[in-house]
Amino acid sequence: MARAITDPLLSRPVPAFDPLAAFFWESGADDQLRILRCGGCGLYIHPPSHPCPQCFSTELAPTVVSGDCTVATCTVNVQQWVAGQQPYSIAIVELDEQQGLRLTSNVVGCDPNEVHIGQRVRVSFIHRNNIYYPVFVHAGGDDR
Amino acid sequence: MTRFEHDSFISGIGQSTIGRRLGLSAIELTTQSCLAAIADAGLTAADIDGLSTYPGGDAAATAGYGGPPPATVQDALRLSLNWYQGSAELPGQLGSLVAAAMAISAGLCRHVLVYRTVTESSAQGAQGRGAVLPSAASEVSGLNYWTAPFGAVSAVNWLAPLATRYFHEFGATREQLGAVAVTQRRYAQHNPRAPLQTPLTLDDYLAARMISTPLCLLDCDLPVDGSTAFVLSHAACARDRPNPPVFIDAVGTAMRGRPSWDQYDDLTSMAAGGAAAHLWERSSLWPDDVDAAQLYDGFSILVLVWLEALGFCTRGGAAEFAASGELSAGGRLPTNTFGGQLSAGRLHGFGHLHEACTQIRGAAGARQLTPAPKVVAVANGGGPIAGCVLLAAEPVP
Numbered sequence: 001m002a003r004a005i006t007d008p009l010l011s012r013p014v015p016a017f018d019p020l021a022a023f024f025w026e027s028g029a030d031d032q033l034r035i036l037r038c039g040g041c042g043l044y045i046h047p048p049s050h051p052c053p054q055c056f057s058t059e060l061a062p063t064v065v066s067g068d069c070t071v072a073t074c075t076v077n078v079q080q081w082v083a084g085q086q087p088y089s090i091a092i093v094e095l096d097e098q099q100g101l102r103l104t105s106n107v108v109g110c111d112p113n114e115v116h117i118g119q120r121v122r123v124s125f126i127h128r129n130n131i132y133y134p135v136f137v138h139a140g141g142d143d144r
Numbered sequence: 145m146t147r148f149e150h151d152s153f154i155s156g157i158g159q160s161t162i163g164r165r166l167g168l169s170a171i172e173l174t175t176q177s178c179l180a181a182i183a184d185a186g187l188t189a190a191d192i193d194g195l196s197t198y199p200g201g202d203a204a205a206t207a208g209y210g211g212p213p214p215a216t217v218q219d220a221l222r223l224s225l226n227w228y229q230g231s232a233e234l235p236g237q238l239g240s241l242v243a244a245a246m247a248i249s250a251g252l253c254r255h256v257l258v259y260r261t262v263t264e265s266s267a268q269g270a271q272g273r274g275a276v277l278p279s280a281a282s283e284v285s286g287l288n289y290w291t292a293p294f295g296a297v298s299a300v301n302w303l304a305p306l307a308t309r310y311f312h313e314f315g316a317t318r319e320q321l322g323a324v325a326v327t328q329r330r331y332a333q334h335n336p337r338a339p340l341q342t343p344l345t346l347d348d349y350l351a352a353r354m355i356s357t358p359l360c361l362l363d364c365d366l367p368v369d370g371s372t373a374f375v376l377s378h379a380a381c382a383r384d385r386p387n388p389p390v391f392i393d394a395v396g397t398a399m400r401g402r403p404s405w406d407q408y409d410d411l412t413s414m415a416a417g418g419a420a421a422h423l424w425e426r427s428s429l430w431p432d433d434v435d436a437a438q439l440y441d442g443f444s445i446l447v448l449v450w451l452e453a454l455g456f457c458t459r460g461g462a463a464e465f466a467a468s469g470e471l472s473a474g475g476r477l478p479t480n481t482f483g484g485q486l487s488a489g490r491l492h493g494f495g496h497l498h499e500a501c502t503q504i505r506g507a508a509g510a511r512q513l514t515p516a517p518k519v520v521a522v523a524n525g526g527g528p529i530a531g532c533v534l535l536a537a538e539p540v541p
Binding site for chain 2: 009012013014015016018021046047072073074075076077078079081088090091092100102103104105106113117131133135
């Protein structure tokens with residue numbers, strides 16, 4: 001399913017190792033996005049924490065999600081924090097699985113100025129720095 | 145309701161030299177403002193028995209953001225202290241004032257020096273903020289952990305999405321938002337301490353280069369070097385001071401949602417809503433009683449957020465409120481009358497507090513509101529950071 005994506009960012013900071021979050025950054029190895037989920041009440045928990053903040057169960061497991069999201073809000077970063085960097089999209093996307101379950105990420109593979117609230121997007125991964133950065137591409141279909 | 149806020153008052157205010165790339169040490173700027181505030185209160189350093197700052201900690205590691213920690217200031221002025229704190233885990237920068245008021249109310253101390261110092265302009269140098277952000281392929285943890293890996297490295301990248309969502313939900317425009325920067329520049333022209341004084345038109349604003357859509361350069365505050373200090377004194381001293389006292393009617397310190405830039409339930413107001421609600425729960429006053437406001441403007445959009453959170457506008461109504469001139473000296477709520485951080489420099493919330501006191505005292509010179517405001521709302525923070533206080537010329541029952 002994955003086609004090669006050109007990373008619009010010249011550089012990407014590396015998340016420091018965190019035993020609770022490591023699964024998230026490794027998850028794209030099999031092209032699947034995973035979110036920590038409570039085995040007790042089913043709540044998706046992001047950022048990963050312990051125990052479940054809703055039922056306090058400690059039965060938590062990284063769980064594959066669809067990767068289908070809607071853009072909740074976005075911006076085009078224009079400022080060149082890194083010399084030579086072209087404008088890129090930063091988006092807060094909401095996962096279909098649960099209201100309010102959001103990731104800050106990038107919508108890639110399109111003109112960043114075309115990214116908009118309500119746009120349907122789907123996860124993809126950029127493998128870099130030994131990390132699978134989950135980013136999003138336009139998924140087609142009607143806006144929400 | 146008996147409130148700890150009424151057990152103390154602001155007896156003295158002071159500021160250092162403020163400017164771009166002054167090249168002065170943080171402790172020199174800090175002692176300038178602190179000694180000015182102590183003198184303004186009619187006290188000497190020997191009277192000071194409390195010390196409070198934001199954010200405290202290791203200033204050297206913060207690229208001019210931190211300012212000297214309490215131990216450095218205590219030693220510089222050879223203070224003898226009964227209470228002190230320096231922390232960032234507070235309801236915004238004004239949390240250092242709130243903590244001081246609590247310490248006085250608790251009987252720990254009598255005259256607390258509260259200060260905030262920044263040397264960000266010197267620290268960033270000619271490269272600007274890019275010089276101090278997470279660099280290429282560097283490891284990130286803490287606050288930036290979930291955002292920096294996606295190139296959302298600066299606060300502008302965390303608040304621009306709030307502005308996009310706000311524009312989307314309420315139909316606000318850049319033309320309306322631009323009124324914040326234009327109005328504040330007009331005030332700054334009457335503030336001799338403001339680094340940016342050249343006239344600014346809406347056309348200038350619309351032509352400014354984009355930083356992170358929809359926010360342009362003139363929506364972002366101006367890094368400066370400078371220090372602001374206050375003396376907070378026990379209420380029993382209010383009649384013995386050389387300058388008019390400024391009273392704290394109530395504080396808002398609540399955090400009622402997830403403390404996060406992207407998980408907060410309402411992406412168009414975030415923590416300001418809870419802190420503002422808390423303020424009005426504590427106060428016997430109403431929004432209509434407020435004569436002026438000093439609202440945090442690290443980014444212009446935050447002024448709109450605070451106007452609505454504090455109940456000065458309906459939800460979604462702040463953009464039109466600003467565009468129709470209501471923030472000006474003749475408007476319904478004169479706001480950021482010193483030029484705000486957009487024009488008078490990023491003193492990180494303490495410039496707003498200083499201006500509120502100056503206006504209440506009637507000492508604001510060419511920009512003085514007439515009559516002098518009796519009640520001024522001060523708010524600080526943006527996104528998941530928020531705190532606010534209501535200052536008054538007279539004790540409020």
